[in-house]
Amino acid sequence: MTRIIMIGSRKGGPGKTTTTVNLGYELSKQGKRVLILDFDSQGDTTKYYKPNETEFYLGDVLLDRKFDIFNAIYPAEIRGTEQENLFIIPARRGDVMTKLDMDLFSIPRREERLKFHLEKVKGQFDFILIDTSPGTSVLGVNAVMAASEFLFPTEFKEHSFDGVETLLEHIQEVMFIEEDEINFTVVPVKVDRRERKSFEYGKAYLSERWPDNHVKTTIYARTLFGDAEQEHVPASVLNAGHEAARYYKSLAGEILND
Numbered sequence: 001m002t003r004i005i006m007i008g009s010r011k012g013g014p015g016k017t018t019t020t021v022n023l024g025y026e027l028s029k030q031g032k033r034v035l036i037l038d039f040d041s042q043g044d045t046t047k048y049y050k051p052n053e054t055e056f057y058l059g060d061v062l063l064d065r066k067f068d069i070f071n072a073i074y075p076a077e078i079r080g081t082e083q084e085n086l087f088i089i090p091a092r093r094g095d096v097m098t099k100l101d102m103d104l105f106s107i108p109r110r111e112e113r114l115k116f117h118l119e120k121v122k123g124q125f126d127f128i129l130i131d132t133s134p135g136t137s138v139l140g141v142n143a144v145m146a147a148s149e150f151l152f153p154t155e156f157k158e159h160s161f162d163g164v165e166t167l168l169e170h171i172q173e174v175m176f177i178e179e180d181e182i183n184f185t186v187v188p189v190k191v192d193r194r195e196r197k198s199f200e201y202g203k204a205y206l207s208e209r210w211p212d213n214h215v216k217t218t219i220y221a222r223t224l225f226g227d228a229e230q231e232h233v234p235a236s237v238l239n240a241g242h243e244a245a246r247y248y249k250s251l252a253g254e255i256l257n258d
């Protein structure tokens, strides 16, 4: 069965893209076939995995009912090398994604177009990961409607938890369900143990608010992630021996055992 996971938060910067990029890579290294969809308006994930502009992009899929989605699926490239188990449907740079959102607004079934298209590729992949933008958009609702589960990266900060709470409310509205019917997991990211107060606050928030919906893995704040972002490679490709290169491996292990 294909697991379709939307990575989201109503906040910019908690680590949605970093989580999509690194989790996708680690799952693929553990032998799973992974497809990443870049629904973010800035196309950050695309910068990692398909840096040169492609003939087709996500918009071609969503706007055209008859478009063959397989044409927009490209093998991910890392340092110019095509990966075996990792694929991407790229976004586009500049203001193209904002325009796509506006174009989607006026067409029928605008919120379910991704869901319908993914029916055709289900079974071809073990995981489909969707990186999203913080704001509300038709694109974002497409991601919610298509997802079978949700991953919410959050920092140990009030604003960041608010970003998760707001998105949880939104998903309930979109899917007409209650929180306990949503298949979601919260992932603590960019955690700094030296910030004692925020560390205690975050740990307490997670265990009281979502005792059964958070992972055991903690993604600590490490410069490796910023360095890897500069080179557009997953952290474990930049430095496999680094302690921080193991965080997303561990997260992938937990997701696989779920």
Ligand SMILES: Nc1ncnc2c1ncn2[C@@H]1O[C@H](COP(=O)(O)OP(=O)(O)O)[C@@H](O)[C@H]1O
Pocket: 011, 012, 013, 014, 015, 016, 017, 018, 019, 044, 189, 190, 191, 219, 220, 221, 222, 223, 225, 226, 229
């Ligand atoms: N665990 C981490 N430690 C340190 N920096 C991180 C970590 N995770 C992400 N970052 C950095 O934080 C910034 C925002 O992360 P990003 O994944 O782009 O967030 P989002 O996609 O949610 O906007 C990036 O510069 C990224 O390199």
Ligand SMILES: [Mg+2]
Pocket: 016, 017, 018, 040, 044, 132
């Ligand atoms: Mg992002």
